[in-house]
Amino acid sequence: xxxxxxxxxxxxxxxxxxxxxxxxxxxxxxxxxxxxxxxxxxxxxxxxxxxxxxxxxxxxxxxxxxxxxxxxxxxxxxxxxxxxxxxxxxxxxxxxxxxxxxxxxxxxxxxxxxxxxxxxxxxxxxxxxxxxxxxxxxxxxxxxxxxxxxxxxxxxxxxxxxxxxxxxxxxxxxxxxxxxxxxxxxxxxxxxxxxxxxxxxxxxxxxxxxxxxxxxxxxxxxxxxxxxxxxxxxxxxxxxxxxxxxxxxxxxxxxxxxxxxxxxxxxxxxxxxxxxxxxxxxxxxxxxxxxxxxxxxxxxxxxxxxxxxxxxxxxxxxxx
Amino acid sequence: xxxxxxxxxxxxxxxxxxxxxxxxxxxxxxxxxxxxxxxxxxxxxxxxxxxxxxxxxxxxxxxxxxxxxxxxxxxxxxxxxxxxxxxxxxxxxxxxxxxxxxxxxxxxxxxxxxxxxxxxxxxxxxxxxxxxxxxxxxxxxxxxxxxxxxxxxxxxxxxxxxxxxxxxxxxxxxxxxxxxxxxxxxxxxxxxxxxxxxxxxxxxxxxxxxxxxxxxxxxxxxxxxxxxxxxxxxxxxxxxxxxxxxxxxxxxxxxxxxxxxxxxxxxxxxxxxxxxxxxxxxxx
Numbered sequence: 001x002x003x004x005x006x007x008x009x010x011x012x013x014x015x016x017x018x019x020x021x022x023x024x025x026x027x028x029x030x031x032x033x034x035x036x037x038x039x040x041x042x043x044x045x046x047x048x049x050x051x052x053x054x055x056x057x058x059x060x061x062x063x064x065x066x067x068x069x070x071x072x073x074x075x076x077x078x079x080x081x082x083x084x085x086x087x088x089x090x091x092x093x094x095x096x097x098x099x100x101x102x103x104x105x106x107x108x109x110x111x112x113x114x115x116x117x118x119x120x121x122x123x124x125x126x127x128x129x130x131x132x133x134x135x136x137x138x139x140x141x142x143x144x145x146x147x148x149x150x151x152x153x154x155x156x157x158x159x160x161x162x163x164x165x166x167x168x169x170x171x172x173x174x175x176x177x178x179x180x181x182x183x184x185x186x187x188x189x190x191x192x193x194x195x196x197x198x199x200x201x202x203x204x205x206x207x208x209x210x211x212x213x214x215x216x217x218x219x220x221x222x223x224x225x226x227x228x229x230x231x232x233x234x235x236x237x238x239x240x241x242x243x244x245x246x247x248x249x250x251x252x253x254x255x256x257x258x259x260x261x262x263x264x265x266x267x268x269x270x271x272x273x274x275x276x277x278x279x280x281x282x283x284x285x286x287x288x289x290x291x292x293x294x295x296x297x298x299x300x301x302x303x304x305x306x307x308x309x310x311x312x313x314x315x316x317x318x319x320x
Numbered sequence: 321x322x323x324x325x326x327x328x329x330x331x332x333x334x335x336x337x338x339x340x341x342x343x344x345x346x347x348x349x350x351x352x353x354x355x356x357x358x359x360x361x362x363x364x365x366x367x368x369x370x371x372x373x374x375x376x377x378x379x380x381x382x383x384x385x386x387x388x389x390x391x392x393x394x395x396x397x398x399x400x401x402x403x404x405x406x407x408x409x410x411x412x413x414x415x416x417x418x419x420x421x422x423x424x425x426x427x428x429x430x431x432x433x434x435x436x437x438x439x440x441x442x443x444x445x446x447x448x449x450x451x452x453x454x455x456x457x458x459x460x461x462x463x464x465x466x467x468x469x470x471x472x473x474x475x476x477x478x479x480x481x482x483x484x485x486x487x488x489x490x491x492x493x494x495x496x497x498x499x500x501x502x503x504x505x506x507x508x509x510x511x512x513x514x515x516x517x518x519x520x521x522x523x524x525x526x527x528x529x530x531x532x533x534x535x536x537x538x539x540x541x542x543x544x545x546x547x548x549x550x551x552x553x554x555x556x557x558x559x560x561x562x563x564x565x566x567x568x569x570x571x572x573x574x575x576x577x578x579x580x581x582x583x584x585x586x587x588x589x590x591x592x593x594x595x596x597x598x599x600x601x602x603x604x
Contacts, residue, residue: 027418034411034479035426041476042433045448049440052447102344109341121341123588128348130584134539134554135573139351142358142565149354152368177351180344209330238437240540245561255439262443262544272447275440286435 046279052272063268072273081257081274088254091168092236095175099183099232100225102176107184107224111191122188129181137245140174141165144246166248174246175236182235183228190224191217223292230289234282254278352577359570376571386556386572392467393552396542397535400474405528407475408482409520415483416490433480442544445473449545465547473545474535481534482527489523522591529587533580 054068110121143150144165151161164170202212240255261271363370380386453463501511539554
């Protein structure tokens with residue numbers, strides 16, 4: 001796998017050049033099947049949906065690619081669509097805030113257990129996370145249904161049936177339930193790495209417990225908070241399954257609205273424009289997260305390459 | 321309190337935290353538990369307990385549509401996992417240790433299928449297959465949406481997940497081991513086969529399990545690229561939920577839960593064994 005080592009035994013200069021070339025060829029060969037697959041089944045569809053977003057919907061519901069225009073993007077400015085986007089953003093923000101409020105103390109508790117307890121608790125956290133997402137949403141649907149167990153319980157206790165299903169509340173509960181682990185895991189990582197002697201020092205300097213928390217612990221776990229928030233916000237904003245199962249007509253979110261354009265409404269260009277918008281929004285969110293997260297990507301490279309590589313290897317800039 | 325991390329919290333706060341943790345665990349587990357319990361309900365009314373019975377499992381597994389959906393799900397999961405493990409691992413290796421033309425573009429693109437929402441991936445692929453079929457149809461053969469388009473779509477996102485997991489493993493890789501093999505006159509292939517592959521195997525296994533889980537879980541993308549007569553189990557469940565909750569659905573859901581929990585526990589057990597094995601070699 002390391003042509004560099006073999007070739008440099010002969011003449012150094014020309015050998016290295018040939019080795020670098022052989023290496024390049026080998027890398028390309030190794031990457032090309034996967035890259036080609038992505039090109040056909042991911043990049044091409046992505047390009048196609050971008051093209052569609054500039055197309056026109058004919059009166060019969062077909063999509064005409066002749067005559068490009070930005071009508072679909074202009075249509076997004078419509079009050080109804082802006083309302084849907086606003087509602088999606090609001091519910092995603094609410095979900096993120098609730099996940100943080102629920103998840104932080106939870107992660108704090110997990111991260112401060114003795115090591116062997118921690119391992120077991122972490123498995124208990126992971127099991128629901130890895131179980132089928134659809135089934136978990138269905139479980140909430142079943143539990144909250146007007147003739148479900150929760151309603152039956154409240155009725156037998158004399159509180160009467162409750163009608164929570166198909167409301168924004170139900171959708172929020174479902175999203176918190178679905179995405180909570182995505183918040184807990186980065187928080188747990190940040191808290192577990194925490195140097196507790198720092199809070200101890202704060203306490204020694206007569207800071208109250210809450211002051212030590214707000215001034216020391218919370219700032220030091222900021223990376224976990226940011227990462228968790230992005231991880232929860234992104235899928236909540238584009239969520240389709242949860243609002244579809246738990247929401248009603250009043251909780252139409254952008255994900256369901258896009259789906260509708262491709263199913264019943266047959267307005268492909270509008271659906272495509274909204275998809276492009278959603279993708280761009282997600283990319284911006286992720287990019288912001290990476291920038292705030294100490295730029296791990298750039299800092300990581302040189303360290304990794306340090307070992308086992310010939311010193312004479314061409315600099316990255318020279319090749320790519 | 322031996323072994324506890326000293327966080328400087330008062331006893332009252334600590335008790336509150338512990339209480340909260342168990343509330344959250346209850347939140348995570350109670351809905352699933354209720355679903356499982358009610359799947360054994362003999363009554364056909366979903367909210368009244370009428371005694372224990374396996375009736376709904378029997379009915380679910382005798383339903384032709386459900387068994388065919390299970391078959392489609394398993395085939396798609398197996399095929400997409402196998403293909404994406406091979407392609408994803410190759411891409412991970414190439415990105416980790418080679419510099420080549422287009423490397424940076426590939427490095428950026430590989431993360432996209434993970435980031436973008438399911439629904440956009442679904443409509444992208446739907447439009448793509450529609451256009452591709454139009455193109456192919458002019459040459460003669462007729463293709464339609466079905467099991468093959470579901471599998472092709474699952475591979476498209478699974479390659480990325482496998483690649484990311486394997487790369488994480490390659491990040492911690494000690495390259496001196498490969499050098500040692502080369503110094504002992506192993507050929508490139510031998511080094512790969514005897515040193516590199518065994519060392520990154522846990523990463524490949526983890527990536528494969530993730531791919532398997534994601535394929536069995538996916539509902540949004542499958543729902544859009546599935547054709548008439550070829551739905552996966554989650555797609556069937558999804559469209560049935562819209563029509564209402566039935567005891568049969570509880571039974572299928574419990575089966576799906578059992579399958580995914582078995583997968584997780586299997587993965588954890590595997591990880592455990594690998595971890596203890598690698599600890600032993602380190603001691604040696």
